Amino acid sequence: SAGDDFYHEPALAYLYSFADRTHVLLRTVKGKAISTYLITDERIEMRKKASDELFDYFEAVLPRTEELSYGFEIETGEGTIEYGNFTAEPRELQVPRWIFNRVFYQIMPDRFERDMIKKPRGRIIETGLGHHGGDLAGIVKRLGHLEGLGVNALYLTPIFESMTYHGYDIVDYFKVAGKFGGNEAFGELARELKRRDIKLILDGVFHHTSFFHSYFQDVVKKGGESRYRDFYRILKFPVVSKDFLRVLDSNEPPERKYKGLKELHQNYENFFSVWLMPRLNHDNPQVREFIVSVMKHWLEEGADGWRLDVAHGVPPELWREVRERMPEDAYLVGEVMDDARLWLFDKFHGTMNYPLYEAILRFFVRGEISAEEFLNWLELLSTYYGPAEYSMYNFLDNHDVERFLDLVGDERRYLCALAFLMTYKGIPALFYGDEIGLRGIGASGMESSRTPMKWGKETWNTKILRVTKALIRLRRKSKALQLGEFRPLEFKGGLLLYERVYQNEGVLVGINYSDVPTAIQIPEAYRPAADGVSFLKMKPWSFVALASTI
Numbered sequence: 001s002a003g004d005d006f007y008h009e010p011a012l013a014y015l016y017s018f019a020d021r022t023h024v025l026l027r028t029v030k031g032k033a034i035s036t037y038l039i040t041d042e043r044i045e046m047r048k049k050a051s052d053e054l055f056d057y058f059e060a061v062l063p064r065t066e067e068l069s070y071g072f073e074i075e076t077g078e079g080t081i082e083y084g085n086f087t088a089e090p091r092e093l094q095v096p097r098w099i100f101n102r103v104f105y106q107i108m109p110d111r112f113e114r115d116m117i118k119k120p121r122g123r124i125i126e127t128g129l130g131h132h133g134g135d136l137a138g139i140v141k142r143l144g145h146l147e148g149l150g151v152n153a154l155y156l157t158p159i160f161e162s163m164t165y166h167g168y169d170i171v172d173y174f175k176v177a178g179k180f181g182g183n184e185a186f187g188e189l190a191r192e193l194k195r196r197d198i199k200l201i202l203d204g205v206f207h208h209t210s211f212f213h214s215y216f217q218d219v220v221k222k223g224g225e226s227r228y229r230d231f232y233r234i235l236k237f238p239v240v241s242k243d244f245l246r247v248l249d250s251n252e253p254p255e256r257k258y259k260g261l262k263e264l265h266q267n268y269e270n271f272f273s274v275w276l277m278p279r280l281n282h283d284n285p286q287v288r289e290f291i292v293s294v295m296k297h298w299l300e301e302g303a304d305g306w307r308l309d310v311a312h313g314v315p316p317e318l319w320r321e322v323r324e325r326m327p328e329d330a331y332l333v334g335e336v337m338d339d340a341r342l343w344l345f346d347k348f349h350g351t352m353n354y355p356l357y358e359a360i361l362r363f364f365v366r367g368e369i370s371a372e373e374f375l376n377w378l379e380l381l382s383t384y385y386g387p388a389e390y391s392m393y394n395f396l397d398n399h400d401v402e403r404f405l406d407l408v409g410d411e412r413r414y415l416c417a418l419a420f421l422m423t424y425k426g427i428p429a430l431f432y433g434d435e436i437g438l439r440g441i442g443a444s445g446m447e448s449s450r451t452p453m454k455w456g457k458e459t460w461n462t463k464i465l466r467v468t469k470a471l472i473r474l475r476r477k478s479k480a481l482q483l484g485e486f487r488p489l490e491f492k493g494g495l496l497l498y499e500r501v502y503q504n505e506g507v508l509v510g511i512n513y514s515d516v517p518t519a520i521q522i523p524e525a526y527r528p529a530a531d532g533v534s535f536l537k538m539k540p541w542s543f544v545a546l547a548s549t550i
């Protein structure tokens, strides 16, 4: 029956409105439909958008409408089939309006800039390349650099009291770390950012706390008698052995000590077997209250949103509750490593877009997929996320992955990928140092990207800086790039050619990601922006972006 071969429901992400468009999607069993039509007052041919192993997805994009009565006509090998009869209001996601014209800049405070001379450091744990001494006053000092670059939103990795340089082991959620300048420095930073209209999101580490958080310390000391015993996922009391505590308090050199601790058994759940990071018990309503109170507090103190660490390791329902209880204009971004559908729509406004990053790696870095396959991947993600795509946090770089420039090894390739990021749907984000061509350090694995920022201009890659600035400027002034429909024109071999369209504004983007020159055809509407030519030559590893009234 039609019901088995074809599928549509008048709900996300099959029927939705975003900006000036309404989108209607239809899923068909792979290979079944030759062409499909959306039947409203008109008969509109739907575009085949993507395919996966089981299905093909078709889409019609219409001028925005508040209500739609429609059905489908499907041409198959065995004749034409009519499917569905719906009347529905396309859904629209509620997201903070301010996010769309933003370009994020991510900073790991320890590695950016140091300004205060003397700071209390307290107890520290040395890992990786250790503490470099950056602080919040250092960020304030360099806000001119951010403004010059054109970024207008900031994501800071954890700034609260902790013992490591990275700060993912929080001991006090209501105190900005002394090593970063404390609450006072935060107030100053928040004020300076507001003055410059730069939004701020903080890193919320609520999957686990530090071993040294007072709640967990209470459990370590009092065991089953602790009032915080249900804050964590304890397997057995005592949570650590006497041996563990003895090694912990010993004067052994850090490396020996932490290796020793790692080998000693622990009776609690944690983050990836890291003893320092005991996992919170998210089923406990008190833990939920705690999370909500911390998040609200820092929004009141001047933050504009949160990036939620290991969000995929926390039950999605908790994030729905959080979403309901936060102010509507707080941007909530979850760290979700793969398919994020469970965590979007009524939970996070966006997630760190790892599936997009994976597609980018396969096309731009590893050359494993052709432009055609890259497009299919993009369009599949689009069928999964629908309108949420526009509020995803998109990146080429962050503190957990190798620097993109190191991965592609060449500035032209890097800039092609950056051009894609800045002209695609979703909120683009840079990682500090990307703009100057900062390279990774020889640290192991994921910490390699955390090179201290270089402030000596003689070390900067000025081409990368210039092009990055130009791309940010283009992104910020173009509603088409922020809100517009994505229209693929030609994806072939190493060539990506597409349009972004919003109202009467269009941007044409061509990326020649190959070692041979090519030429692209310029659609009529963009010719004035291309000095009248109808073909444009493109060098190897180059891109072009033309903005025009269409």
Ligand code: ARE
Pocket (backbone or CB within 6 Å): 128, 166, 168, 205, 271, 274, 309, 310, 311, 335, 337, 399, 400, 444, 445, 446, 447
């Ligand atoms: C440090 C070292 C590591 C070492 C680890 C254990 O850097 O090389 O393996 O210690 O000894 C923070 C610090 C890290 C630190 C870590 C533990 O930034 O430097 O590691 O704490 O002390 C998974 C998670 C994902 C997580 C990444 C890192 O799913 O949530 O791993 N990302 C967040 C933050 C991190 C942070 C933490 C979580 C902990 O962004 O910076 O680490 O609060 C595949 C898997 C993913 C996996 C990913 C990376 O894609 O599918 O699940 O992500 O690989 O390993």
